[in-house]
Amino acid sequence: MNAHCTKLHLFMDGELSEADAEGFRHHLPRCPGCEGGLRDLLQLELLAARALGTGVVEQPVEQPRSNVVTLGAWVRRNARVVAPLALAASLCAVMVPRMMPVAEVPAVVFLEDQSTRALEARVSHPRADKWRLYVPMRGSGNPGAELSESPPPLPLRPLAEMEERKEFRGIVAAYVLHGQWQQAQAVLVREPASLSRDNDLAVVALHEGRFQDALSLLDPVVRADPEHAQALWNRGLALFELKQYARAARDFEQVAALGEPGWSDEARKRMGNALKQAQQQQAPAAP
Numbered sequence: 001m002n003a004h005c006t007k008l009h010l011f012m013d014g015e016l017s018e019a020d021a022e023g024f025r026h027h028l029p030r031c032p033g034c035e036g037g038l039r040d041l042l043q044l045e046l047l048a049a050r051a052l053g054t055g056v057v058e059q060p061v062e063q064p065r066s067n068v069v070t071l072g073a074w075v076r077r078n079a080r081v082v083a084p085l086a087l088a089a090s091l092c093a094v095m096v097p098r099m100m101p102v103a104e105v106p107a108v109v110f111l112e113d114q115s116t117r118a119l120e121a122r123v124s125h126p127r128a129d130k131w132r133l134y135v136p137m138r139g140s141g142n143p144g145a146e147l148s149e150s151p152p153p154l155p156l157r158p159l160a161e162m163e164e165r166k167e168f169r170g171i172v173a174a175y176v177l178h179g180q181w182q183q184a185q186a187v188l189v190r191e192p193a194s195l196s197r198d199n200d201l202a203v204v205a206l207h208e209g210r211f212q213d214a215l216s217l218l219d220p221v222v223r224a225d226p227e228h229a230q231a232l233w234n235r236g237l238a239l240f241e242l243k244q245y246a247r248a249a250r251d252f253e254q255v256a257a258l259g260e261p262g263w264s265d266e267a268r269k270r271m272g273n274a275l276k277q278a279q280q281q282q283a284p285a286a287p
Contacts, residue, residue: 002027008037105158109174111151118151119177121203121237122230122263124196128173129230131262137179154178168192172200181207195221199231206237214238229258236270245278 004027110128116135168191175184205214215238221231236251252271
């Protein structure tokens, strides 16, 4: 690494002087690290723009910067750099055999290395639906309860790879588990219609407190697949919040009967809590 290697983001943001920018342009083809970093940043910008359903838009200089680098003007200013890189990337895409093994998505994407979970609902992706003890996130408004720490940063390269393979369920699950709800919604809009998509839309609705909307999404899923464990679980959560405790208990009872490790035991506890609430609900008021 030399002094130029520390200037990649400044170069991307157009904050270098013309002399320094020209020096970086000469450095870039000779430095695999900077060349790879530039490709990654370009790819992630395109992924973010695609996920949000927008193009890359140039911002006025006086506006505050967003968290995503705006590349429209930069690409035009630096066409001499971008064009060869884009050509090289396209040639690699043509020449790499399609039978190459798919890169394994690391465990951190689906928080598989965590001992607890902060998401009460269940998403459809199987790797994101492994049972762990439910511990609410910090700031969840549940005083006195043990609280989960924030999840580790979400690596973006696996998201880009899943995007290329159109693995929408995996991308949605990753965003949801890491608390990036806006990005999850943007991907769900593009995902083809399916029972899994409706279940994951219901997960977003539950997070936003739209319990009736979640119920409307989940009822058809359960009718189509009466043993859809994630939909039954999530419908139980929605019904409980809507104070339909007896119905919630029945859904959790059905989940318990499926015999899923961990989930069945938790479902029985939730069923018991729902039945207790139902009994209190039906008890005559004291005179």
